[in-house]
Amino acid sequence: MRAVILSGSGRYADPWHHFDETSAALAGIVTGAGYRVEVSDDLLGGLARLDGFDLLVVNAGNPEVGRPEGVDDPGPAREADVAAATAGFDAALARGIGVLAVHSAAATLPEVPAFGRAIGARWIEGASWHPPIGSALVHLVGAHPIGEGLSDFTVFDERYSGLRLLDVIEPIAEHEEGGIRHPLIWARELGHSRLVYDALGHDARSYDSAAHRALLDRALVWLSRVPAPTFDAS
Known part of the structure; x- marks a missing residue:
């Protein structure tokens, strides 16, 4: 199986995330799941050239916010x-591909609305937010097979809150802030394709958590089972 990790750089870099470090950590996890991994910092070009890939991982930032110092x-x-990226992504979803979108991917690729719709939620400037980075308790919820048998765990990370839901999601994990539960990790089936969004992953310390890695291992197994069967009502 082949996987491509699209890692934030250039337009898709920001002052808050070290995408080279987190993409390297993700590459280790994805390789351990049995994929042959390529890492690219060409997000639009990568979307345009998804033929032959079984898994797409997106780990990048919002091009509409500030640049890192010196960039x-x-x-x-x-x-x-943009047109080539949109066409490539649409074609991959139609044939069947696994998609893992992490952390600030909820705000990346605004030029490709199909990507935001696929995730099922977006980070909205001025509405979405997170408390200070620190030890976070992750609550496993729902009955999705990715979370089956796993227990709540703690991880050092940011906890994205107030993401704007765009469509139905299958919740896997939540966190609580101010007495309100916020979705944190979820899955979606998109025709023949499958997607997992994981709002964790601010920096490499997130992937030091054995429990977080175990959840990602489960997610990668589920994402590998594409083309996913579709329901036929006839």
Whole structure:
């Protein structure tokens, strides 16, 4: 099986995340799940060239916020690149692909609305937020096979809160802040494709958690089972 990790750089870098470190940690986890892994910092080009890949991992930032120190604003994406990325992503979803989107991927690729719709929720500037990074209690919820038999765990991470849901999700984990439960990890089936969004993963310390890695191992097994069967009402 082949996997590509699209890692934040250039337009998709931001001042808060070290995508090179977290993408390296993810590459180790995905390799351990049996995939041959490629890491690319060309997000739009990567989406346009998904033929032959069984798994897409997106770990990148919001191009509409500030740049890291010393990184110039590269300006808007070329329309031709956006069109090719949209077509490539749509084609991959149609044939069947596993998608793992982590942390700030909820805000990345705004030029490709199909990506945000696939995740099922988005980070909205001025509405979404997170408490200070620290030890976080992750509550396993629901009956999805990814979370079956796993227990609540703690991880050092940011806890994204107030994401705007765009569609139905199958919750796997939540966190509590201010007496309110917020979805943290979920799964979706999109025709022949499957997607998992994991709001954890601010920095490499998140992947030091054995329990977080175990959950990701389960997610990768589930994502590998594509093309997923579709329900036929006839």
